[in-house]
Amino acid sequence: MLGKQLDTMSASAGQSCRAPDPLVRARRPRPLSALRLTPHRERGQALVAAHEAPDLDPAANLYLGREIKRKGMLGALGMLDKAEMRRRASEEFGRLGVTLQSVDVPIGSLSGGQRQSVAVARSVVWASKVVFMDEPTAALGVVQRERVLDVIRKVRDAGIGVVLISHNMPEVLSVSDRVEVLRLGKRVARFTASEATLTDLVGAMTGALVQEDVA
Amino acid sequence: MTTVTETVPPQEKRSLAKRLAGANSLWIGLVLLVLIAVFGVIDPTHVLTVFNLQTVLIQTSVLLVLSVGMTFVIVTSGIDLSVGTVLVFSGVTSAQTMNALCGGDSTNAGWGVVIVGGVVAVVSGAAWGFLNGWLIARAKIPPLIVTLGSFGAALGAAELLSGGSDVRSVPNALAQSLGSGTSFGGIPNMVIFAAVVTAIGAWLLGTTRFGRYTYAVGSNEVAAQRTGISVTRHLVLVYMLAGALAGLAGFMSLAYFTTTTLTSHGTDNLNAIAGTVLGGTSVFGGVGSVIGTVIGVFIPAVLNQGFVIIGVKPFWQPIAVAIVLVAAVWFDQTRRRARNQR
Numbered sequence: 320m321l322g323k324q325l326d327t328m329s330a331s332a333g334q335s336c337r338a339p340d341p342l343v344r345a346r347r348p349r350p351l352s353a354l355r356l357t358p359h360r361e362r363g364q365a366l367v368a369a370h371e372a373p374d375l376d377p378a379a380n381l382y383l384g385r386e387i388k389r390k391g392m393l394g395a396l397g398m399l400d401k402a403e404m405r406r407r408a409s410e411e412f413g414r415l416g417v418t419l420q421s422v423d424v425p426i427g428s429l430s431g432g433q434r435q436s437v438a439v440a441r442s443v444v445w446a447s448k449v450v451f452m453d454e455p456t457a458a459l460g461v462v463q464r465e466r467v468l469d470v471i472r473k474v475r476d477a478g479i480g481v482v483l484i485s486h487n488m489p490e491v492l493s494v495s496d497r498v499e500v501l502r503l504g505k506r507v508a509r510f511t512a513s514e515a516t517l518t519d520l521v522g523a524m525t526g527a528l529v530q531e532d533v534a
Numbered sequence: 535m536t537t538v539t540e541t542v543p544p545q546e547k548r549s550l551a552k553r554l555a556g557a558n559s560l561w562i563g564l565v566l567l568v569l570i571a572v573f574g575v576i577d578p579t580h581v582l583t584v585f586n587l588q589t590v591l592i593q594t595s596v597l598l599v600l601s602v603g604m605t606f607v608i609v610t611s612g613i614d615l616s617v618g619t620v621l622v623f624s625g626v627t628s629a630q631t632m633n634a635l636c637g638g639d640s641t642n643a644g645w646g647v648v649i650v651g652g653v654v655a656v657v658s659g660a661a662w663g664f665l666n667g668w669l670i671a672r673a674k675i676p677p678l679i680v681t682l683g684s685f686g687a688a689l690g691a692a693e694l695l696s697g698g699s700d701v702r703s704v705p706n707a708l709a710q711s712l713g714s715g716t717s718f719g720g721i722p723n724m725v726i727f728a729a730v731v732t733a734i735g736a737w738l739l740g741t742t743r744f745g746r747y748t749y750a751v752g753s754n755e756v757a758a759q760r761t762g763i764s765v766t767r768h769l770v771l772v773y774m775l776a777g778a779l780a781g782l783a784g785f786m787s788l789a790y791f792t793t794t795t796l797t798s799h800g801t802d803n804l805n806a807i808a809g810t811v812l813g814g815t816s817v818f819g820g821v822g823s824v825i826g827t828v829i830g831v832f833i834p835a836v837l838n839q840g841f842v843i844i845g846v847k848p849f850w851q852p853i854a855v856a857i858v859l860v861a862a863v864w865f866d867q868t869r870r871r872a873r874n875q876r
Binding site (some may be wrong): 374375379383384385386397399401 | 741742743746749750761763
């Protein structure tokens with residue numbers, strides 16, 4: 320599973336996505352929303368929540384909820400090591416190919432694509448095994464979308480599994496290794512991305528194409 | 535499994551000057567300096583005297599302590615209208631406790647009693663803050679309504695406790711040390727006390743995790759929740775902090791005026807909000823600083839004192855403050871809109 324990208328697509332938006340068993344190591348598949356954040360962290364998994372605090376800088380957003388404290392007494396009082404967080408954030412952004420003009424401007428003043436890249440980086444930095452991304456490129460322009468996809472590819476190359484949920488077929492084909500098509504809450508088809516075509520995917524989504532070996 | 539190795543692109547570090555220019559508090563600080571300079575040029579013999587400085591500083595120190603708490607609350611995009619009456623309530627509970635400990639008249643009470651009085655004031659304030667925070671964060675009632683309620687309730691409770699008349703006996707030990715004493719060659723103890731509280735507040739908001747979470751909750755509550763911050767707990771703590779500081783301000787007021795001043799804090803809440811917002815803290819949350827608040831609080835004080843000295847009717851002061859206040863919020867809003875369109 321590691322190093323692979325898996326795409327799931329549901330035929331209707333808003334349908335709850337069920338996480339496949341081996342990924343979450345739950346006995347039964349559970350709706351994604353039911354998974355709490357904390358156990359994820361422990362298992363090295365992370366959810367991309369496309370939410371950040373627009374008034375905080377990228378480093379602060381990256382470390383939100385997981386701040387690095389100073390050493391010694393001041394740290395025990397809750398004082399943050401901002402320089403260390405900024406330094407490590409620069410490093411992580413560099414590693415993931417997220418280019419920002421500055422790491423200390425509010426994130427709200429960045430472009431949509433950069434903001435989303437930071438959000439993706441945020442989840443990726445804390446994940447060691449698998450990341451779930453639900454429509455991470457929705458509402459982005461073409462250029463910004465490409466930038467986010469680049470980040471996703473880098474994550475994949477770093478050996479972290481990415482589950483990308485998307486309705487955008489060309490995007491799915493361009494970044495994924497394996498594609499799982501969901502229709503009405505069930506998996507209806509499974510493809511290797513390099514062998515699948517747009518027509519196959521759309522066919523499976525709409526129910527025109529039925530694979531015998533799955534479902 | 536492959537590992538990505540790539541050199542870190544040089545991240546441009548913003549120069550100090552650039553960062554300062556972007557900060558609201560710098561501009562408002564300049565406004566304050568210009569005001570002082572203008573009044574100073576018009577009437578240099580009066581404005582920059584030690585006595586005038588002392589008067590302005592003492593009068594502002596109680597308000598400053600209230601405003602530090604208000605800064606935390608407004609950064610979470612909340613509001614606390616109750617600080618002025620919580621101040622009064624805490625003053626009453628504190629004075630009554632001290633009197634009760636001394637069998638009715640605490641004028642000659644010792645330091646032990648004074649310390650108990652201080653603790654009672656802070657705890658009374660924090661209790662109101664807890665009530666505010668719980669109703670806002672747990673019951674999801676808008677802060678404006680909750681604190682409008684406690685604004686009235688705290689004053690009512692204070693009047694119930696005191697029977698509607700001020701408690702006038704305050705330990706001399708307190709009045710002569712914190713209230714009217716000076717240290718380091720003439721700096722009023724009230725001012726030193728307020729400065730220490732403010733410095734701690736600035737440290738807490740600017741450099742600690744508590745402060746970082748305060749900004750995060752104000753900037754985007756949902757995002758804060760999603761990253762695992764307990765927003766409810768944090769909001770309760772922030773309102774408790776504001777309440778505790780109001781209690782402390784009540785204790786300071788008690789020391790300075792040696793009475794509970796039941797009727798004279800009705801607009802403290804508005805003054806604290808004005809000072810905080812003037813200092814660059816955004817009413818939309820997520821942005822602000824205690825340093826800015828310090829500057830913001832002094833602008834109305836300097837205007838007031840300046841108008842008195844140069845002979846302009848002091849009635850102009852609220853009008854001038856109003857103009858600057860509305861302009862400050864307008865500026866903040868325009869800036870935000872420009873940013874969010876990108």
